[in-house]
Each structure stands twice: as structure tokens, then as C-alpha cells.
Amino acid sequence: MHDLKALRADPAAFDAALARRGLPAVAESLVEEDERRRAALAELQEAQGQRKGLAKEIGQAKRKGEDTAGIEARGAALRDQIATLEARANEIQKRIDDVLQQLPNQLDANVPDGRDENDNVVVHQRGEVPSFAFEAKQHFELGEALGLMDFPSAGKIAGSRFVMLRGALARLERALGQFMLDTHTGEFGYEEVTVPLLVNDAAMYGTDKLPKFAEDSFHTDDGRWLIPTGEVPLTASVMGDILPAESLPRRMTTLSTCFRSEAGSAGRDVRGMLRQHQFTKCELVSVVAPEESEAEHERMTRAAEAVLERLGLPFRRVLLCAGDTGFGAAKTYDLEAWLPGQQAWREVSSCSNTRDFQARRMNARMRREKTTVFVHTLNGSGLAVGRVMIALMEVHQQEDGSIRVPEVLRHYMGGLDVIRA
Numbered sequence: 001m002h003d004l005k006a007l008r009a010d011p012a013a014f015d016a017a018l019a020r021r022g023l024p025a026v027a028e029s030l031v032e033e034d035e036r037r038r039a040a041l042a043e044l045q046e047a048q049g050q051r052k053g054l055a056k057e058i059g060q061a062k063r064k065g066e067d068t069a070g071i072e073a074r075g076a077a078l079r080d081q082i083a084t085l086e087a088r089a090n091e092i093q094k095r096i097d098d099v100l101q102q103l104p105n106q107l108d109a110n111v112p113d114g115r116d117e118n119d120n121v122v123v124h125q126r127g128e129v130p131s132f133a134f135e136a137k138q139h140f141e142l143g144e145a146l147g148l149m150d151f152p153s154a155g156k157i158a159g160s161r162f163v164m165l166r167g168a169l170a171r172l173e174r175a176l177g178q179f180m181l182d183t184h185t186g187e188f189g190y191e192e193v194t195v196p197l198l199v200n201d202a203a204m205y206g207t208d209k210l211p212k213f214a215e216d217s218f219h220t221d222d223g224r225w226l227i228p229t230g231e232v233p234l235t236a237s238v239m240g241d242i243l244p245a246e247s248l249p250r251r252m253t254t255l256s257t258c259f260r261s262e263a264g265s266a267g268r269d270v271r272g273m274l275r276q277h278q279f280t281k282c283e284l285v286s287v288v289a290p291e292e293s294e295a296e297h298e299r300m301t302r303a304a305e306a307v308l309e310r311l312g313l314p315f316r317r318v319l320l321c322a323g324d325t326g327f328g329a330a331k332t333y334d335l336e337a338w339l340p341g342q343q344a345w346r347e348v349s350s351c352s353n354t355r356d357f358q359a360r361r362m363n364a365r366m367r368r369e370k371t372t373v374f375v376h377t378l379n380g381s382g383l384a385v386g387r388v389m390i391a392l393m394e395v396h397q398q399e400d401g402s403i404r405v406p407e408v409l410r411h412y413m414g415g416l417d418v419i420r421a
Contacts, residue, residue, distance in 0.1 A: 001100040001360055004034055017106040020113060020322040026099060037092040044085040051078045102212060105357040107322055108331035114321025120334070121321070126305065127314030129338050134399045138341030139390040140272035143169060145401050146421050149273075160270070161262060161277045168419040169389075172405070173280060175412035176385050176392075177255045180282035180307055184382055188303040190253035190284060195233035197257060198224040203236035206362025208328035208354070215263040218277075226259035230283030231379040238287055239362040242372055249296060250287040253382060255280065273386050274346065284382040289366060290356065293376035297353040301333045304349045304382045310408045313391050314338045316345060330355045335383070337391035348387040351380030 007014045011027030018025065054075045061068045112121050143149025148169040154162035165173055184190040204210040204225050209217060209232060218226040227233060234252045243250070258281050269275035284303065288296045301317065308315045320332040329352035336345035356374035359365070365372040396404040403419040410417055 001097075001357070002103060002106075003360075004030075004096075007031070008034065014106075018103065020107055020111075021104055021325075022115070022323060023103070026103070030096060030099060033092055033096050037089055037096065040085050040089040040092060044082060044089060047078055047082050047085060051075060051082065054078065101361075104327045105208075105330050105354060107325060108353070110319075111325055111331055112319065112321045115323040116321075117324050119321040120324055121319045123317040123319050123333070125314070125316040126309060127312070127338075129314050130340060130395055132340065132397075132399075136340035136343075136394060137397060137401070138272060138339075139393045141341070142393050142397055142401060142403065146403075146419065148419070158277075161275065163273050163276065168413070168416065171413055171416075172392075172409070172419065173385055173389055175409045176388055177280055177282060178412055179409055180382055180385070181253060181255050183307055183310070184253045184282070184284060184303055187306070188251070188299075190251045190303075193234060193237075193252050193254045195227070195230055195254045195256055197227050197259075199227055199232055199236065200224055202239065202362070203232055206239050206364075207232045207235050207358055208361060212327055216261055218259050218261055227256065228260050229258050229379075229381075230254040230256040230281060231285055234283060234285035235287075235358060235377050235379060236362060238364045238375070238377075241364055243287070243364070243366045243375065245289065245366055245368060248287060248289050248366060248375070249292060252285045252287075253282060255282045255385075273390055276386065280385040282382045282385060284351075284378075284380045286378040287364070288376050288378070290373060290376050293353050293355060293378060296376075296378055297331065297333070297351065300378055300380045300382075301335070301349075301351040304335055304351060304380055307383055308335065308337065308348070308388070311388070311392060311406045313388070313395055315348070326350075326352060328352070328354045328357055330357065335381075337388070337395075339391055339394050340397075341394045346387065346391075347384075348391060349381040349383045351378070353378050 007027055008031055011031055014027045015025035054071055058068050058071050058075070061071060112119065114120065140149060148166045150164040150166060154164045181192055185192050198220065201210060209228060217228045220226070234254055257278060259278055262275055262277060284300055286296050286300060305315070305317065315335050315337045318334045318336055320334060325332050332350055332352040334347045335349040337348045339346050355376050358377045359374040364375050366375050392406065393403050396406065398404060401421065405413055405417050405419060
């Protein structure tokens with residue numbers, strides 16, 4: 001999770017990094033705990049050494065026919081002492097781990113200070129925000145008028161925050177996913193992967209979704225989790241591995257269904273498809289050598305931007321501030337598309353460099369000369385299919401309620417250029 005050696009070397013810097021996220025100092029207490037743990041381990045090693053010495057004494061005494069009762073009594077006392085010291089060291093280690101696993105990643109120096117999304121920094125904007133000679137409708141108004149976006153039927157069988165897409169809109173969702181996969185695999189060198197939609201605790205923990213975000217995910221009766229994003233199975237595929245240096249960078253993409261409980265979103269985006277329990281997303285994951293992760297972050301974000309450009313969607317790249325950067329990320333770019341119906345920019349992709357934060361949690365390393373080092377992992381939406389469809393519907397809407405299909409999608413849509421009622 002965090003490098004205790006680095007923390008001991010510069011506890012003030014560790015606390016300063018936490019302060020940027022508005023968190024209290026913990027370094028002093030962790031260093032004290034670690035000193036107690038190391039002291040217990042030193043006593044343990046000494047006791048184990050004494051026990052080995054007694055074992056030799058017992059062997060020599062037996063060969064000479066001497067009474068070993070006294071030596072064996074001392075050995076029994078040492079066994080009890082060793083068990084006590086092992087328990088003490090493990091207990092201290094657990095206390096340290098319980099604190100560390102709740103602490104977020106350290107931020108990149110280039111992440112701006114700030115409390116929330118209002119302090120994020122726009123890096124650039126691409127495409128012109130459209131103006132209409134009519135009042136722009138929101139996606140759910142368009143979809144329901146077309147008879148192709150069915151919330152009542154979905155609610156009847158699953159409850160709120162679900163939708164059933166029909167006809168051309170169902171095909172549009174599929175077309176977008178295929179277009180994203182083809183772009184990332186054909187032009188940006190990502191390997192297409194199909195992934196399990198159910199994963200175990202270790203996969204969720206390794207990708208920093210547990211324990212902090214347990215309530216945001218769906219848990220099954222047999223102890224597994226529905227994936228909140230394709231990042232989890234893709235990144236966790238290298239869990240516990242020592243990768244040859246020549247096998248990196250490893251770039252993977254998947255188009256998968258994702259599931260989120262939206263536990264903290266009561267009352268937010270209750271109309272439409274913007275915030276659903278189930279959605280489709282094209283995910284990008286890179287596993288790279290440490291010195292390559294900064295450049296890989298730019299490359300990944302550019303791959304996601306290319307999709308938006310080809311769909312004719314105005315968007316902007318935003319560098320998240322300290323208070324808005326996610327738990328596992330050292331640095332995050334959000335891509336926000338313009339929604340004319342809402343008259344607002346809304347996130348359609350989030351691309352993050354987690355550096356070695358996830359790799360430490362899942363013990364993913366690479367060979368380097370005669371040693372191993374933790375890899376760096378990155379993840380990004382390439383893109384969230386439903387949210388991109390929302391932007392597409394609103395940006396390419398026409399006065400009669402029809403929706404123009406971008407040229408790059410038409411062959412996926414059987415040549416259809418306009419979706420009409």
C-alpha cells in the first residue's frame with residue numbers, strides 16, 4: 001500500500017502528502033508502531049536462536065546419556081515466549097495495515113491544490129459547443145419520444161436506475177462499444193480481453209476497491225463481487241506476478257457490463273441514464289515500468305480523446321485537484337463532454353495513473369537486473385458507453401427529435417444515418 005521505509009525516512013513528507021487531501025497526520029504513530037513491531041521481531045529472532053542452541057544441547061546431552069529435563073523445560077518456556085512474540089508482532093502489523101489500507105495514494109506534484117470539483121483545472125477544450133435554433137432536449141426526452149428508451153419496463157423488473165434500450169438505440173449502444181474496441185485495438189495497441197464479471201476479495205482489494213468502497217459495489221451470496229469496472233479484472237490479472245521487463249508495457253482493453261450500487265448518490269441524476277446500477281464501459285488498463293507511467297498516462301488519455309473527436313463531440317480535458325482526485329490515483333484526467341440538454345459538462349472518462357499503489361497491494365512486480373521492482377498501473381475509461389451515447393444523442397439531435405448518426409458509426413448501424421421514430 002505504502003512504502004514504510006520511505007515513510008520512516010521522511011515522515012514529514014508523508015504527512016504533508018496526506019494534508020493535501022485534507023487528512024490528518026499519521027506518520028509519527030505509524031513509525032512508533034513500526035518500531036514496536038521491529039523490536040518484537042528482534043526479540044523473536046533472538047529467542048529462535050536460543051531455541052536452536054537448546055536443541056543442540058539436548059542432542060548432545062542425550063548422546064552422553066545425561067538428563068535433559070532441565071534443558072527441555074527451558075525449551076518449553078522459549079516456545080511459549082516465541083508464540084507470544086509472534087502474536088505480538090502480528091498484532092502490531094495488523095494495526096499498521098489497518099491504518100495504511102485506509103490511506104489514499106500520494107498525489108503527483110503537478111496535481112493542483114483544491115477542495116472539490118470547483119478547483120479542477122481545464123487543460124484544453126476540443127470541438128465547438130453546438131447552438132440550436134430550437135430548445136435542446138435531454139437524452140431521456142429524446143429517447144422516450146422515439147419509443148426506444150424504456151424506463152418503466154426496467155423499473156418493473158429491476159427497480160430504479162435501470163433502463164431497457166430498444167431498436168436503434170440498443171444497436172447504437174452496441175455500435176459505440178464496437179467502435180471503441182476497434183479504435184483502441186487497431187490504432188493504440190491495446191489487447192482485447194474478455195473478463196469475468198465476478199471477482200474475489202483479493203482482486204477488489206488489489207485494485208483499491210476494498211475495504212474503503214465496499215458499499216459502492218454489489219456483493220454475492222457466495223463471497224464474490226460484481227465488477228464496478230473492467231479495471232478490476234484487467235489490472236488484477238497480473239496480481240502476484242513477476243513480469244519480464246521485455247513484456248512491458250502491457251496494454252489491455254475490455255468492453256464489459258459494470259455494476260455500481262451508487263450508495264452515496266441518493267437524489268443525484270435520478271432521471272435518465274447518467275447514473276445507473278448497470279452500464280457498459282470500454283476500459284483501458286496499462287501495466288508499465290515505473291519510469292514509463294507518466295508518458296503512458298498522456299498516451300492513454302489521448303486514446304480516449306480520439307474516440308470523442310471522431311464522434312464529433314465537444315469535450316474538455318480536466319486535471320483533477322487534490323480534493324477531487326480518487327483514492328487510488330496519483331493523478332487523474334477527466335474527459336467531460338458537453339450535454340446541450342443539461343447545458344453542462346459531464347464526465348465520460350476518467351484516466352488515472354496509480355503508480356505503484358495498486359501493485360503494492362497485489363504484489364505485482366517486474367524483473368530488473370538482479371532484483372524486482374513494483375510495476376506501475378494505469379486505468380481509464382475508453383469510454384463509458386452509456387454516457388457517450390447520452391452526449392451523442394444530445395449533440396446530434398435535430399429539431400424533429402431525430403438523431404444523426406456520426407459517420408464513423410454508420411457501418412456498425414447497417415448504414416443508418418438518422419434515428420427516427
